[in-house]
Amino acid sequence: MTSTTETAGSNAQRERRRRILDATIALADAGGFDAVQMRAVADNADVALGTLYRYFPSKIHLLVTALGREFERAEAQSRTRAVPGDTPHERVMHVLGVTTTALQKQPQLTEALTRAFMFADASVADEIHLVGMKLTAMITHAIDGTDEAREPTDEDMAIVRVIGDVWLSALMGWVTGRTSAEDVTKSMDVAVRLLLR
Amino acid sequence: MTSTTETAGSNAQRERRRRILDATIALADAGGFDAVQMRAVADNADVALGTLYRYFPSKIHLLVTALGREFERAEAQSRTRAVPGDTPHERVMHVLGVTTTALQKQPQLTEALTRAFMFADASVADEIHLVGMKLTAMITHAIDGTDEAREPTDEDMAIVRVIGDVWLSALMGWVTGRTSAEDVTKSMDVAVRLLLR
């Protein structure tokens, strides 16, 4: 579960890394993507600018790594409980609804992390992949419900990927201020209905 | 068909606007998003930097407007011919395949325009909306085939939107170098199969 980068290095280095990511989340939560300024992150984390760049080679790496840490938390928590709902549609919509509500409560943070995710290039592929895995794990868990033993079929996985794509597009519309939070829920509902029938 | 902004102003102004958009496309085609530098666009279009900003308030506006112009061309052309294929699935995949192939031939241009599209905020909503309409028009046309008279149902429109979302996500993966062009076609095929059954 814990990846190499999170445990590598001395105690002091792990502490620095944690302070940097904490400062990133705090700044993002307060003011969104634009407020996550590298000098501000360095100051708040009590490291020099050069050190920040030694840990994270770009603002995008920094934000996507922070996103990965948050997603890890969310997915770990979701894994502990069965998802309520009688049908796959209900269960998937429940997970997406809970997630969307959580994101709505921290719109600036969501904006910062989503923008970084969308802008990330190939050099961030590993972190992106981690986030994608967590998301598909959450949705797959919802489709299967309590039937833990059931192995997801190829069809299931394809559906989950499409749902993830629609979710990302909807989120993009929301964080860029072009659609409302209800629109996100609505388009997810339509997509899930079309796919899980 | 022609919007206000495209025909407004004097001849000289329309010429300037055209030169600016031409320079934008040329730079994007040659070097992608990063190569579209505002000073370079202004130089190549033979206008002052301040004039460029008077015509387009930001780099994102500039690129999204250029994308709109390209899409307008593509959609106008697609409207002239019936889409080959016997089923909606075949026709949609044909349109998406042709489009993906065209994008592959100009990867830098695609990268520049897609990145701008993804980064655009609410202030670019009008231009974004135009692009979205052109895309859904193309896909709807493909679903209906030669049956021009048929009015698209709500279900059709919902399906088209989901396809558009998946397409955008796939494109994002491709332009950021995380997936291959075949992956784009493959995920489109899976999504279309799931939706048009």
Place this chain on the structure above:
DNA sequence: TCCAAATCTAGAACGTGTTTCAATCATACC
């Protein structure tokens, strides 16, 4: 034709992501 207003130009200047560098500090090994 002439004038006022709008537009255009050239260039300086600012903010923020990123790079670089010399000096200092910490760590591991002898």
Place this chain on the structure above:
DNA sequence: GGTATGATTGAAACACGTTCTAGATTTGGA
């Protein structure tokens, strides 16, 4: 303890999007 190696610091510098300004040019109406 002493030292080599690497990490950290502080600060300067650069790149590019964006803003601003003062003067030249164009335009549209009297």
